[in-house]
Amino acid sequence: MAHHAHEPSAPATAAVMAVFPDVSTVFSAAERCRDEGFTHWDVFAPFPIHGINEAMGLKPSKVSFCMGAGALTGVAFALLLQGWTAAGGIINIPWLNQFSGYDINTAGKPFFAWEQFTPIMFELGVLFGSFGALLGMLMLNKLPRHHHPLMTNEHFLSTSDDGFVIAVEAADPKFDERETASFLKSLGATEVEVVKS
Amino acid sequence: MSAIHPDEATAIGLVRPGRVEGRDPHTIDGTVTSDPTKRPPLVLGNHTFHTVSETICGWIQQKTPPWWMAAFGVSATVAGFGTLMILYLIITGVGVWGLNNPMSWGWAIVNFVWWVGIGHAGTLISAILCLFKQKWRVSINRFAEAMTIFAVICAGTFPGIHVGRVWMAWMLFPIPNSNAIWPNFRSPLLWDVFAVGTYFTVSLLFWYMGMIPDLATLRDRSIKKMNKMVTVGPMWAPHPLPDFVKRATTFQLPMYKVAAWAYGVLALGWRFSSRHWTNYEKAYILLAGVATPLVLSVHSVVSFDFAVSIIPGWHTTIFPPYFVAGAIFSGFAMVLTLLIPARELYPGMKDFVTARTLENMCKIITVTGSMVGFAYITEFFIAWYGGNPYEQGAFIQRAFGQYWWAYFAMMFCNVVSPQVFWLKWCRTTPWFIFIVSIVVNIGMWFERFVIVSSLSNDFMPSSWAYYSPTFVDMMTFVGSLGIFMTLFLLFCRFLPMLAISEVKNVMHAAHAHLHPHDDHHGKGGH
Numbered sequence: 001m002a003h004h005a006h007e008p009s010a011p012a013t014a015a016v017m018a019v020f021p022d023v024s025t026v027f028s029a030a031e032r033c034r035d036e037g038f039t040h041w042d043v044f045a046p047f048p049i050h051g052i053n054e055a056m057g058l059k060p061s062k063v064s065f066c067m068g069a070g071a072l073t074g075v076a077f078a079l080l081l082q083g084w085t086a087a088g089g090i091i092n093i094p095w096l097n098q099f100s101g102y103d104i105n106t107a108g109k110p111f112f113a114w115e116q117f118t119p120i121m122f123e124l125g126v127l128f129g130s131f132g133a134l135l136g137m138l139m140l141n142k143l144p145r146h147h148h149p150l151m152t153n154e155h156f157l158s159t160s161d162d163g164f165v166i167a168v169e170a171a172d173p174k175f176d177e178r179e180t181a182s183f184l185k186s187l188g189a190t191e192v193e194v195v196k197s
Numbered sequence: 198m199s200a201i202h203p204d205e206a207t208a209i210g211l212v213r214p215g216r217v218e219g220r221d222p223h224t225i226d227g228t229v230t231s232d233p234t235k236r237p238p239l240v241l242g243n244h245t246f247h248t249v250s251e252t253i254c255g256w257i258q259q260k261t262p263p264w265w266m267a268a269f270g271v272s273a274t275v276a277g278f279g280t281l282m283i284l285y286l287i288i289t290g291v292g293v294w295g296l297n298n299p300m301s302w303g304w305a306i307v308n309f310v311w312w313v314g315i316g317h318a319g320t321l322i323s324a325i326l327c328l329f330k331q332k333w334r335v336s337i338n339r340f341a342e343a344m345t346i347f348a349v350i351c352a353g354t355f356p357g358i359h360v361g362r363v364w365m366a367w368m369l370f371p372i373p374n375s376n377a378i379w380p381n382f383r384s385p386l387l388w389d390v391f392a393v394g395t396y397f398t399v400s401l402l403f404w405y406m407g408m409i410p411d412l413a414t415l416r417d418r419s420i421k422k423m424n425k426m427v428t429v430g431p432m433w434a435p436h437p438l439p440d441f442v443k444r445a446t447t448f449q450l451p452m453y454k455v456a457a458w459a460y461g462v463l464a465l466g467w468r469f470s471s472r473h474w475t476n477y478e479k480a481y482i483l484l485a486g487v488a489t490p491l492v493l494s495v496h497s498v499v500s501f502d503f504a505v506s507i508i509p510g511w512h513t514t515i516f517p518p519y520f521v522a523g524a525i526f527s528g529f530a531m532v533l534t535l536l537i538p539a540r541e542l543y544p545g546m547k548d549f550v551t552a553r554t555l556e557n558m559c560k561i562i563t564v565t566g567s568m569v570g571f572a573y574i575t576e577f578f579i580a581w582y583g584g585n586p587y588e589q590g591a592f593i594q595r596a597f598g599q600y601w602w603a604y605f606a607m608m609f610c611n612v613v614s615p616q617v618f619w620l621k622w623c624r625t626t627p628w629f630i631f632i633v634s635i636v637v638n639i640g641m642w643f644e645r646f647v648i649v650s651s652l653s654n655d656f657m658p659s660s661w662a663y664y665s666p667t668f669v670d671m672m673t674f675v676g677s678l679g680i681f682m683t684l685f686l687l688f689c690r691f692l693p694m695l696a697i698s699e700v701k702n703v704m705h706a707a708h709a710h711l712h713p714h715d716d717h718h719g720k721g722g723h
Contacts, residue, residue, distance in 0.1 A: 027709035030471075046246060046414070047702040048474035049709065056471060061479035071487070085371060085379035109383050119388040119498055123395040126487045130399045133487075134406055137480035138465065141473040145466035157421065159469040160414040162246035 014149035014197035018189035026164035029187035040172035070132020078124035087111035225552035242548035272682035279676010312352030318528025319345025324488035385501035392498035419457035510591035519572035526565035530637035559624035566615030610640020
């Protein structure tokens, strides 16, 4: 029985990466990539380039929904929390009453004083909404992420300083290692590299 | 951040000048202009994106400056002393403070309100100025947000230790317990717990989210440094070293490994993708949108602690706006107090924090100082016009009673001193601004003291008493300043003080010059 030692297969191509010298070049290159019909590609820049969404043909962000959901949860939670703890005794649900029913008459204020609950409803709405925005942003971006093939490339690391990079992933249906590389080169890239996974 | 796209007027209309050496009487460093049609540059000194990263990361990655060690030593000592005072208080009881029967809220609440007020500048700069598209904020927002967080930490300490039985402080929060005792949600004191807690958390989120890309920059720089192998060995070792020795003595420097790991964990794998930036910008502007009413609500809720009570001099509807204006006033003053020395001590910071930034902040101080002054006069007028003898008595006691010195210190520091900024020399001379900023901070402390000391003269003249602080009172306050400075110095040493990606974004080179005649001027409301 021939038993071959397990040899690591040659690393597959993950992406083709092109380095661009400045904002203007990368911007027009992004427009060309969009028009070429790539789907699994991205522009990497040290800051959000003005107008890059249109240049890349991106849809508006959905973070607002995450935030809205968070904010509504916060407001609802605050109303229920305060209503339940301050006026729980007037709603008779036996199995929940063990945690409620501490209805204290303070200065003759009504138990379910929604007017006085508004500050905390506002605060918790903002609090949960902010978590919604941050966590929603991370979720939509699929972060935190421990590793990405592009990050092994020394040139790619320059995007955190002054580099502008366009990378087309191998997963793209229109991807062809040689053709994509020469296409990116024709868009004004100073350097084109193949990134292995 | 979408509010800080490079303005077309800045990007196209102005040629970025080099640093102006010396002080030009008209434009100071080339950024001060009274001509509203001209937009002065936001970054001076012919910076490229690379030199911006180098300068800002350099403050962290270079050798610790000696002044930092000295300053850290002093503030950590003061902080430690303050912590001992708190320990003494917890062991002994609140009797170690100068509280007496009518004056049951002493310096603790004064310090609390003062610190929370200071904490208003950071989120105001990053949220409200972001919505108003004030791009000059990018050089100070990170700095001010850090200050906010540390000020709120100091603020939160005081009510926490004022409850007397510190081990019962958990009862401030609605935690299910076997006695089924819940906090009283109809009390402004509990609203305060939620307002300050939310403000702290949201400010922290905002600060952290803004920092993610900059932490990724630091991560990548640390990785590059980490990957440079270092060979160690005695000077007299033979060259070249034999391979087996070289292999054993060549390694990555552990400090860069630690840095790469720490910044790497905090950066959450950020990789500067434009698809990510889209969500990021949206989240940033949304956070700015909700943080704006939050900033205005926090000190309003703090003022409810006073205004909802029936004490003469406290029971007024003017308190929320008056507290908020005072909070912004003191917050900006504290930012200037920290910013002006930092600007001198950190090489190259003046390229980002320009004379125009300082000038704008001085203008905000004058506006909010005048609002506060207007509120003082309105209060007095209403006390007279309202015809309530107790209210009138409280105000006469405030201005001419036993604490008249505090009232006049407040009037001088908060109403008179910020008016100097009408003069151009005053608002463009850093050392002078520094002095005024300290005067304003002192004045705002006195404002809180004037309000709280109204308690000394309560409804029954027989119980009136004079409050004077004890040594423990004073040292706890000084200690809180130490805690604040210690945290702030640690921030300056280990985290990016300026928002690197935001600074790059307002630079001339950040704008794509593709279609000089298209509809750019119609876009984005410029």
